[in-house]
Amino acid sequence: MIALGLEGSANKLGIGLIRHDMSTTPPTVTILSNVRHTYHPPPGEGFLPKDTAQHHRAHILELIRNALDEAKITPKDISVICFTKGPGMGGPLTSVATVARTLALMWNKELVGVNHCVGHIEMGRQITGAQNPVVLYVSGGNTQVIAYAEKRYRIFGEALDIAVGNCLDRFARVLNLPNDPAPGYNIEQLAKKGTKLIDLPYTVKGMDVSFSGVLSYIEANAKAWLASGEYTAADMCFSLQETVFAMLVETTERAMAHIGSREVLIVGGVGCNMRLQEMMGQMAEQREGGMVYATDERFCIDNGIMIAQAGMLAYQTGYTTPLDKTWCTQRFRTDEVFAAWRE
Amino acid sequence: MIPDVQLIKQGAEARVYLGPFCQRQAIIKERFAKAYRHPTLDKKLTSRRVIQEARCLYRCQKALIDTPTVYLVDLDQSVIYMEYIPGISVRDYLVTEPGQEAEAQHRVAVAIGKALGAMHNIDVIHGDLTTSNLLMRETSGAVVLIDFGLSYVSQLIEDKAVDLYVLERAFVSTHPNTEVMFAQILEAYGESSKASKQILKKLEDVRLRGRKRSMLG
Structure with a gap:
């Protein structure tokens, strides 16, 4: 069985093709293709829904063709078309869903609407082999500490205001760092040159975190620090990373202690930050039997494969999304999905 | 650590031991240095939290709210000794x-x-x-x-x-x-x-x- 996955909930447009060979138990999973095209706004700006949707519309057909060519298959080999139902930005989501619907009608395929967050989790589990981890899902739009229980991915902790990636992206705009390849990546590189730790607000509420305070504080002071030479841009990137990542690792560890789990899986765009992965590893080393699983940018950053993977798992349990239910939603919580495929 | 202690839980903050304190069983809560945290940040958070914890426990105790009694606070070692409640x-x-x-x-x-x-x-x-x-x-x-x-x-x-x-x-x-x-x-x-x-x-x-x-x- 082959699934086509279409993802475009934010500024990445991703198309993926995945094969599940059902003759083995568990099915043998092969990634046939995983292509992506990213919309980069100019430095100092974020991506707006309208422009992002326009980007997706302009590139999606070419990208699907590339994915099919790379996989060396034709549309008739595809069993199911999976698309992101939400959460995400409305315009970009619907521009991709329209293509999914059209292809399904043209090629006479079933559709499966996928929760973006569940896509990240299932891809991470597939790639790393983590069995039942506490999941830290960190990206531009989401910050959640998740664990599976009784057929749902339950949210134990999350950002009470803005997502961690949003905090980093917005700070990158203050420093006018380029959005290519990603603002967070450029902060990560600059942070390596930082030496001084600035005393920043540190806000942890149980398993929840808050980033708006630390962002406001550093935004309000950045210009003065730069002008006086008290701290460099590198020091600020370094301090911001050390502070917000410490908050994330602390809440993840708290969830592990609360649930009694030893494994952590990091997913989402911010999850490919090597410093975050390193800190999580150091935390796990101080816990008996602690293990960290993470993936690289191919699977961490939004992609089509993860949508294909999560959609395929649902499809194998007999789940499909009827055409009149293929609408998108900007708000779609991880714990709303009934994970019929999980034990 | 003190001899004759038994680790009962490792939370996100501290290791919690059961051990003797003045001839009775006590909870010994030790905040150890977190390798993942920048040392400056770690010291700041740890010392602040030890103090806050002891203060709040004492405040509750005074108001007759059912909480463990604080026996001793060792700020240098970041350890709090408190009542063990089965x-x-x-x-x-x-x-x-x-x-x-x-x-x-x-x-x-x-x-x-x-x-x-x-x-x-x-x-x-x-x-x-x-x-x-x-x-x-x-x-x-x-x-x-x-x-x-x-x-x-x-x-x-x-x-x-x-x-x-x-x-x-x-x-x-x-x-x-x-x-x-x-x-x-x-x-x-x-x-x-x-x-x-x-x-x-x-x-x-x-x-x-x-x-x-x-x-x-």
């Missing part, structure tokens, strides 16, 4: 003994609500309310508030509402299908907390925050 956590109670009678659950919920109301009345914010941090005394079944590692003193309605919100989230994620019990907690809280009307109203605002809240509520 019992099980509400988490274990709900997980390992599912399907208790509704009446028994109701009793526990009321006890939790009352304890939280009393704590907020003296402006102590727990900061990490989960079912793991609520202990039921082996002897009487009374609910004891423990682990004040993230606690602080505040009069703000906002802080109290977030405190309840943190518990609500921990409750429904750890124990699916216990919404009724949480409602009972809030009801008992409402009766025992002085500013409960405003706090519970604020709780509704807090619930609606965040970027990915469901449209359905």
Whole structure:
């Protein structure tokens, strides 16, 4: 069985093709293709829904063709078309869903609407082999500490205001760092040159975190620090990373202690930050039997494969999304999905 | 560490041991250096939290709220020695003994609500309310508030509402299908907390925050 996955909930447009060979138990999973095209706004700006949707519309057909060519298959080999139902930005989501619907009608395929967050989790589990981890899902739009229980991915902790990636992206705009390849990546590189730790607000509420305070504080002071030479841009990137990542690792560890789990899986765009992965590893080393699983940018950053993977798992349990239910939603919580495929 | 101690739990903050203190069994809570944290940040957080925890525990104790008695605070070593209270956590109670009678659950919920109301009345914010941090005394079944590692003193309605919100989230994620019990907690809280009307109203605002809240509520 082959699934086509279409993802475009934010500024990445991703198309993926995945094969599940059902003759083995568990099915043998092969990634046939995983292509992506990213919309980069100019430095100092974020991506707006309208422009992002326009980007997706302009590139999606070419990208699907590339994915099919790379996989060396034709549309008739595809069993199911999976698309992101939400959460995400409305315009970009619907521009991709329209293509999914059209292809399904043209090629006479079933559709499966996928929760973006569940896509990240299932891809991470597939790639790393983590069995039942506490999941830290960190990206531009989401910050959640998740664990599976009784057929749902339950949210134990999350950002009470803005997502961690949003905090980093917005700070990158203050420093006018380029959005290519990603603002967070450029902060990560600059942070390596930082030496001084600035005393920043540190806000942890149980398993929840808050980033708006630390962002406001550093935004309000950045210009003065730069002008006086008290701290460099590198020091600020370094301090911001050390502070917000410490908050994330602390809440993840708290969830592990609360649930009694030893494994952590990091997913989402911010999850490919090597410093975050390193800190999580150091935390796990101080816990008996602690293990960290993470993936690289191919699977961490939004992609089509993860949508294909999560959609395929649902499809194998007999789940499909009827055409009149293929609408998108900007708000779609991880714990709303009934994970019929999980034990 | 001190000899004859037994590790009973490693939380996100500290290792918790059971060991002797002045000829009695005591809980020894040691905050060790976190390798992942920048040393400066680690020192700042650790010393602040040791002090806050001891202060809040003492404040509760003075107000006759059922909490462990603090025996000794060793700031240099970041260790707090406190009373050992035999019992099980509400988490274990709900997980390992599912399907208790509704009446028994109701009793526990009321006890939790009352304890939280009393704590907020003296402006102590727990900061990490989960079912793991609520202990039921082996002897009487009374609910004891423990682990004040993230606690602080505040009069703000906002802080109290977030405190309840943190518990609500921990409750429904750890124990699916216990919404009724949480409602009972809030009801008992409402009766025992002085500013409960405003706090519970604020709780509704807090619930609606965040970027990915469901449209359905």
